Amino acid sequence: MSNGPEQLQPPAPPRPPGNSVPATANESAALERTWRDPPGLYGFFAAINHKTISKRFMLATFGFFLAGGLIALLMRLQLARPLNGMVGPDLYNQLFSMHGTTMMFLFAVPVMQAVAVYLVPLMVGAKTVAFPRMNAYAYWVFLFGGLMLYGAFLLNIGPDAGWFSYPPLAGPEYGPGKRVDFWAQMITFTELSALLEAIVIITTVFKMRAPGMTLNRIPLFVWALLVTQFMVLFAMPAVMLGSTGLIMDRLIGTHFYNPAQNGDVLLWQHLFWFFGHPEVYLIFVPGLGFLSAIIPTFARRPMFGYTAMVLALISTGFLSFGLWVHHMFATNLPELGKSFFTAVSMLIAIPSAVQIFCWLATLGTGRLNFRTPLLFVLAFFFILVLGGLTGLMLASVPLDLQVHDTYFVVAHLHYVLIGGAVFPLVGAVYYWYPKFTGRMMDERLGRWQFWLFFIGFNVTFFPMHLLGMWGMPRRIYTYTQEMGWTSLNLLATVGAAVIGASVLLFIVNLWRSRTHGAPAPADPWGGGTLEWAIASPPPAGNFDAIPVVYGRDPVWEAHERDRSAPAGVSGLAVDAREQLITTVLDARPDHRYVFPEPSIWPFLAAVATTVLFIASIFTPWAVVWGAVPVATAVTIWFWPRRGETARHLSLEQSP
Amino acid sequence: MMDILSPAGPQAAHIRELWHVTVLLCTLVFAGVLSVLAYVLWKRPRAGEADTPDLAARGAPEAGPRRRVSAAVAASVLGLLFLIVASVVTDRALAHLSLKDALHVEVTANQWWWEARYDDPQASRVFTTANELHIPVGRPVIFTLRSNDVIHSLWVPQLAGKKDLIPGRTATLHVRADQAGSYRGQCAEFCGFQHAFMAFTVVAKPPAEYEAWAEHQRQPAAESGDARAVRGRELFLGTSCVMCHAVQGTSASARRGPDLTHLASRETLAAGTLPNKPDALKQWIRNPQQFKPGVNMPATNLPDSDLDALVAWLGSLQ
Numbered sequence: 013m014s015n016g017p018e019q020l021q022p023p024a025p026p027r028p029p030g031n032s033v034p035a036t037a038n039e040s041a042a043l044e045r046t047w048r049d050p051p052g053l054y055g056f057f058a059a060i061n062h063k064t065i066s067k068r069f070m071l072a073t074f075g076f077f078l079a080g081g082l083i084a085l086l087m088r089l090q091l092a093r094p095l096n097g098m099v100g101p102d103l104y105n106q107l108f109s110m111h112g113t114t115m116m117f118l119f120a121v122p123v124m125q126a127v128a129v130y131l132v133p134l135m136v137g138a139k140t141v142a143f144p145r146m147n148a149y150a151y152w153v154f155l156f157g158g159l160m161l162y163g164a165f166l167l168n169i170g171p172d173a174g175w176f177s178y179p180p181l182a183g184p185e186y187g188p189g190k191r192v193d194f195w196a197q198m199i200t201f202t203e204l205s206a207l208l209e210a211i212v213i214i215t216t217v218f219k220m221r222a223p224g225m226t227l228n229r230i231p232l233f234v235w236a237l238l239v240t241q242f243m244v245l246f247a248m249p250a251v252m253l254g255s256t257g258l259i260m261d262r263l264i265g266t267h268f269y270n271p272a273q274n275g276d277v278l279l280w281q282h283l284f285w286f287f288g289h290p291e292v293y294l295i296f297v298p299g300l301g302f303l304s305a306i307i308p309t310f311a312r313r314p315m316f317g318y319t320a321m322v323l324a325l326i327s328t329g330f331l332s333f334g335l336w337v338h339h340m341f342a343t344n345l346p347e348l349g350k351s352f353f354t355a356v357s358m359l360i361a362i363p364s365a366v367q368i369f370c371w372l373a374t375l376g377t378g379r380l381n382f383r384t385p386l387l388f389v390l391a392f393f394f395i396l397v398l399g400g401l402t403g404l405m406l407a408s409v410p411l412d413l414q415v416h417d418t419y420f421v422v423a424h425l426h427y428v429l430i431g432g433a434v435f436p437l438v439g440a441v442y443y444w445y446p447k448f449t450g451r452m453m454d455e456r457l458g459r460w461q462f463w464l465f466f467i468g469f470n471v472t473f474f475p476m477h478l479l480g481m482w483g484m485p486r487r488i489y490t491y492t493q494e495m496g497w498t499s500l501n502l503l504a505t506v507g508a509a510v511i512g513a514s515v516l517l518f519i520v521n522l523w524r525s526r527t528h529g530a531p532a533p534a535d536p537w538g539g540g541t542l543e544w545a546i547a548s549p550p551p552a553g554n555f556d557a558i559p560v561v562y563g564r565d566p567v568w569e570a571h572e573r574d575r576s577a578p579a580g581v582s583g584l585a586v587d588a589r590e591q592l593i594t595t596v597l598d599a600r601p602d603h604r605y606v607f608p609e610p611s612i613w614p615f616l617a618a619v620a621t622t623v624l625f626i627a628s629i630f631t632p633w634a635v636v637w638g639a640v641p642v643a644t645a646v647t648i649w650f651w652p653r654r655g656e657t658a659r660h661l662s663l664e665q666s667p
Numbered sequence: 668m669m670d671i672l673s674p675a676g677p678q679a680a681h682i683r684e685l686w687h688v689t690v691l692l693c694t695l696v697f698a699g700v701l702s703v704l705a706y707v708l709w710k711r712p713r714a715g716e717a718d719t720p721d722l723a724a725r726g727a728p729e730a731g732p733r734r735r736v737s738a739a740v741a742a743s744v745l746g747l748l749f750l751i752v753a754s755v756v757t758d759r760a761l762a763h764l765s766l767k768d769a770l771h772v773e774v775t776a777n778q779w780w781w782e783a784r785y786d787d788p789q790a791s792r793v794f795t796t797a798n799e800l801h802i803p804v805g806r807p808v809i810f811t812l813r814s815n816d817v818i819h820s821l822w823v824p825q826l827a828g829k830k831d832l833i834p835g836r837t838a839t840l841h842v843r844a845d846q847a848g849s850y851r852g853q854c855a856e857f858c859g860f861q862h863a864f865m866a867f868t869v870v871a872k873p874p875a876e877y878e879a880w881a882e883h884q885r886q887p888a889a890e891s892g893d894a895r896a897v898r899g900r901e902l903f904l905g906t907s908c909v910m911c912h913a914v915q916g917t918s919a920s921a922r923r924g925p926d927l928t929h930l931a932s933r934e935t936l937a938a939g940t941l942p943n944k945p946d947a948l949k950q951w952i953r954n955p956q957q958f959k960p961g962v963n964m965p966a967t968n969l970p971d972s973d974l975d976a977l978v979a980w981l982g983s984l985q
Binding site: 100101102105173174178180181186271272275276277278309312313314316317320342343344347350351354355358359361362365366368369370372373375376377378379380381382383390393394397398401402404405407408409410411412413414415416417418481482483485486487488489490491495536537538540563564565568569572 | 669670671672679681682685686689690693696697700701703704707708711712713714715716717718719720721722724725729732733735736739740743744747750751753754755757758761762778816817818820822824827828829830831833834835836837838839851853854855856857858859860861862863960961
């Protein structure tokens with residue numbers, strides 16, 4: 013080969029020296045300039061910093077949570093007395109469909125990803141998430157999908173076939189109009205967003221960990237989120253496939269779910285629950301991660317049984333795909349097959365039990381610091397354990413046949429989801445709020461909120477167990493006095509009001525603490541993971557020097573480190589978004605990678621995608637012409653810029 | 668009224684036994700976990716966030732906690748295996764209900780009412796009724812379950828667990844009532860506007876009484892010769908009623924709505940929505956939407972006197 017072309021190139025200028033360890037003030041300032049989002053209105057739409065996107069994402073999911081909660085209060089008011097005329101069946105069906113859809117698709121799953129997008133890079137010692145522009149795109153798509161659903165609801169075209177949309181009730185014949193189409197398209201929006209976020213988080217964890225953070229040193233919270241994202245990858249395609257079939261049945265006359273044309277309505281149930289049951293664990297497993305982050309800090313010791321905890325998380329992820337049929341025990345599927353699903357549904361309790369015992373062992377050998385985050389976590393042991401035990405009852409075919417589709421299930425699922433995810437999540441907000449904002453939340457308000465929430469929750473949902481045993485089916489808009497359900501329903505409504513009060517306190521606390529909270533130090537709780545090693549709130553590029561990790565609790569272990577070993581990575585550019593990429597298993601430094609600059613095109617691409625999705629509710633041809641703006645926006649988004657390329661080349665060094 | 672813990676037949680009784688065993692075991696586990704937690708919270712020393720964390724546990728394996736955690740996990744596994752076996756044993760017991768000399772009833776669900784067709788080898792002995800199923804005490808019943816529109820679920824808590832009625836599929840449910848009585852059933856799968864009012868009654872009665880009832884059902888409607896009732900009959904057969912309803916012994920034979928042949932002998936109207944009283948029936952015919960918004964039966968603008976006549980005739984259909 014000729015070496016001619018090399019001779020033609022001018023000699024590369026020497027690479028600038030990059031950051032030192034620890035970074036000097038000048039380097040820190042330069043890094044801040046490099047990594048922050050541009051100012052102004054343009055900057056608002058072009059922002060791609062993972063902390064900016066995550067905060068917006070969390071706020072959006074919290075907004076949807078409040079909307080779903082208000083809807084729940086309306087339903088509780090309607091059910092407070094028999095033959096109440098406040099809400100008719102048409103609106104009530106929309107209310108419970110919106111409540112379930114909101115809480116599952118617009119709150120519980122995305123909020124966990126939103127939190128992960130903030131915390132995972134901090135915990136693994138990275139300056140950003142992988143694919144930051146895609147991360148922004150995923151957020152915008154999610155937001156637009158949620159707003160579309162609420163827009164439709166306010167225009168009285170909200171979904172009314174339940175959050176599960178069983179055909180034929182959701183099919184073209186029994187669900188005329190556009191209501192179910194909006195529901196099905198909301199699935200497309202949120203699942204697209206969830207899949208993209210899963211890719212972002214998995215790549216961040218696998219390729220961007222600080223050197224030395226081998227797989228067996230990853231914080232348990234990050235493990236939980238990693239397992240969750242893999243579950244997203246395998247679960248979401250099933251429901252996207254299913255809902256696409258539903259849209260096609262409704263829009264262009266296919267017959268996937270039409271028994272009159274040899275379609276099968278149970279096909280939908282299989283596809284939906286193959287996603288729907290893992291979905292419960294998509295919500296619950298991050299909750300486990302919060303516990304594993306919070307308990308060690310407030311027990312002042314590392315987690316007991318790290319390996320067992322990781323294996324338990326992974327086996328939960330696997331097993332959660334093997335029990336979807338327990339939602340279909342009342343159908344005419346073969347009885348012997350159902351027994352298999354009974355067994356798996358019961359066995360998934362084992363990994364949860366392992367984790368519960370490990371937490372108890374951690375608490376039982378630690379010294380306890382009773383702060384608000386720990387209180388919320390302790391509620392888990394009461395609420396989730398109770399919900400898990402009723403889950404065992406629902407796993408048994410004969411018992412399920414009695415209480416399936418009754419208020420017993422309503423009680424069970426709220427014990428599991430609120431106890432397993434929402435209580436830990438609120439604890440996590442108290443725990444990480446100082447990191448997010450640089451201010452502490454108020455402890456006294458926090459305790460009030462906790463007790464109101466805990467008592468209100470049990471007053472609302474415990475009576476529902478009995479209502480189910482007394483024959484009250486789910487999804488009924490009213491009942492008669494003779495049924496004997498009146499007093500417990502009234503009690504549940506009172507409890508719901510108490511929960512409402514506790515959420516109000518939470519909002520007040522979040523709002524006031526932003527400006528009035530005590531300033532938070534870098535490590536207000538004495539935590540051991542890497543996010544506590546940097547300022548609160550973190551600088552735009554997180555770590556001025558990427559840390560080198562020598563154990564599972566780097567902050568706690570910092571003092572025992574061999575002084576001759578490096579504390580951080582030096583030499584990464586301070587004027588470009590450069591990040592160290594490491595190997596998957598051992599987190600050995602592999603190469604440097606320059607991340608893209610902020611861009612408005614992810615936002616514009618999300619707008620174009622929204623136009624395509626919403627228009628295709630009304631005409632299948634939108635899939636064709638709507639693809640043009642999407643393709644254009646994405647092409648411009650990825651089009652190489654001359655200046656950027658030149659700068660990347662200047663940072664390259666031949667090995 | 669619909670308590671799963673007051674069974675009236677062997678199927679629901681088997682489930683109740685399993686229920687008690689499971690609840691007992693779960694309560695023990697719940698109490699155990701909470702006691703350990705309470706003990707730990709009470710006993711363990713306190714610390715603040717500034718206290719140095721205890722890192723001693725990293726190097727040496729913690730033998731004590733490890734033993735206790737392993738024992739607890741082993742106990743959980745045993746408990747779960749026990750529950751699986753108990754569940755499968757109950758399942759077997761449910762499947763082994765003797766079906767000797769069983770009564771066959773085909774139940775078809777509709778938005779929002781139930782049709783029951785009592786089968787018989789002799790075609791002339793087959794009869795159809797709606798929203799009220801009478802069965803003989805002590806004799807097994809095989810329900811064949813179908814749906815005409817969307818998915819419904821048949822549930823009589825005091826007799827058995829529920830079973831879905833799925834369009835395009837046929838399911839069966841085996842029950843036996845051992846105590847005479849009237850048991851409320853209800854659709855348990857969300858099926859649209861009036862899922863809340865899609866109830867029915869199963870009346871279990873001694874075999875002789877059941878046979879008498881069935882024989883009566885096989886007869887055409889017993890009509891009153893009263894002048895007002897005759898006028899009501901004309902109205903029924905001359906207006907849109909006949910588009911949907913059937914009354915054996917008359918020319919009305921449509922199947923879209925409930926069979927009304929022996930309407931007057933039933934306890935309730937409109938799938939458990941209203942008591943079967945003349946006044947309620949009149950209000951119902953005048954405007955069904957008032958009681959069951961979204962129901963497929965339209966309101967009527969018949970004058971009051973015509974309504975009275977119609978109700979008089981329907982009320983005579985014993």
